[in-house]
Structures are given as C-alpha cells and as structure tokens.
Amino acid sequence: MQTERMWEIDSLRGIAIILMVVSNFVTDVAYFRIFEVDAYSGLWMYFARVVVCMFILLAGVSLTLSYSRVRNKKPVEIHKKYLIRGGNIFSLGMLITFVTWVFLGQDFILFGILHLIGFSIIAGHFLLRKRYLNLLLGLFFISAGLVLQAFAFTFPWLVWLGFRPESFYSVDYVPVLPWFGVFLVGMFLGNTLYAQGKRRFRLTNSGSRFSAPLQFLGRNSLKIYLVHQPILILILWLSFPQNIPF
DSSP, rough: OOOOOHHHHHHHHHHHHHHHHHHHHHHHHHHTTSSSOOOHHHHHHHHHHHHHHHHHHHHHHHHHHHHHTTSOHHHHHHHHEEEEEEEEHHHHHHHHHHHHHHHHGGGGSSHHHHHHHHHHHHHHHGGGSSSSSHHEEEEEEEEHHHHHHHHSSSTTTTTTTTTOTTTTOSSSHHHHHHHHHHHHHHHHHHHHHGGGGGSOOOOOOOTTHHHHHHHHHHHHHHHHHHHHHHHHHHHHHOOOOOOOOO
16 A cells, blocks of 8 residues: 655655755855865754755655565565665765765765765665664764774774774765665654554644645755756856856
C-alpha cells in the first residue's frame, strides 16, 4: 500500500535548503574575498553544521519512509532500488568533485554532502528493519568522528572516512565519521516517529499557505542543491568580476 508523503518532512527539508543557500552564499563571499566574513569559524561555521545536520537527519528519516512503501517487495528488489538510488546520488557527488577540481583546483570537493548521502543510502538500507541498533551505531559513529577531529594524519587515503590530514582543505567536507552516524539517528527517528510509514503523533493536516512553498522546495531539494551554487557564483561574478578568477 502506498503511504502518503509527510508534509512536515518536506517542509523541514524546504527550510533546510533555504538555509543551505544562505550558508553557501556566505561561504562564497568569504572564499572569493568579496567581503570580510569569517565563514570558517564561529557563528557561520556552526550555522553551516546545523544545516548539514538537518539535511542528513532528514535523509535518514526519508529512507525509512521510502522503505515503508516497498517493504513487502522481494528483498532483491529492495536492495536493487537503494543501491541504484545511493549510487546515483554518489555519482552526482563525483560530478561535483570533477567540476570543482576544474574550477577550484586543490580546494575541490573530495567528499561532500552528496557523497555522504549516497554512501549512507547504500550502507544504511541494510539496517532498515532495525531501530535501537541504528541509534546505538549512530551515537558510536558520531562519537568516533568527534574524537577523530582532534587528530591530524599523515596519509590521505582515508580522508573520506574522517581521517583528515593536517594540510587538507575542501570547500565542502562531510566525511563518513561522524556524519553517517547522524544519518543512522535519522533512521532511528523515522522508525520511531513514522513506524511502517504512519505518523505516530498528532499533527494538523497540511494546507496552510505558509507550508505549501516549503513543501515544494523540499520535494525539489536535490535539483535546487545542484543548481544553486552556479547561480550564486554567476551573481557574484556579474557583481564583482574582479574577485572571481574564472
């Protein structure tokens, strides 16, 4: 049986994509040195982390909602569905890796939010029937990632996992540790608050003029994510061509 979309999840994702555009605009302004903005520490750094956390947490919840629609299908069909979905999103991440390598050089995105979400869908779908295990694993991965942030490593090949070399920098860095843990916590919340695709708490029906635009943005968040940076950079290039090196 096909379950309905949860309007509150789409709305929250819509809020998250608005906040991400704001965060990335501030980062672009700082990166191209258009204005003096400290986007890499303090308030704006925490703002960016909260936005990333929202996206990944909602991605985990959304995976459980998606599973509730196909849970009665054959396991091989379910595995195929999420391997393809995760692979497609990871491939979009690799496309961004290539584009940023061409235009940004050594600051290119090696493992950003799309890489992480693609990886998380592939790895997390094997745990879709779990609940508290996702919470325990999620908290463990988050803790491990926070511990890793206190160290610098001399090898680069595990940077995607969270072993960050001292000289490493990327304009978007979302490693498996700790962020896969956030995804798993999202899966726990999905299995708790929306067990079998049904809302387990009371909420008024959607229909407000305020939520409808947010729902639209939430349903199209991936498309918006893919196009918003080129649009932002084009606006900055037209406004401050002397600061944009291409």
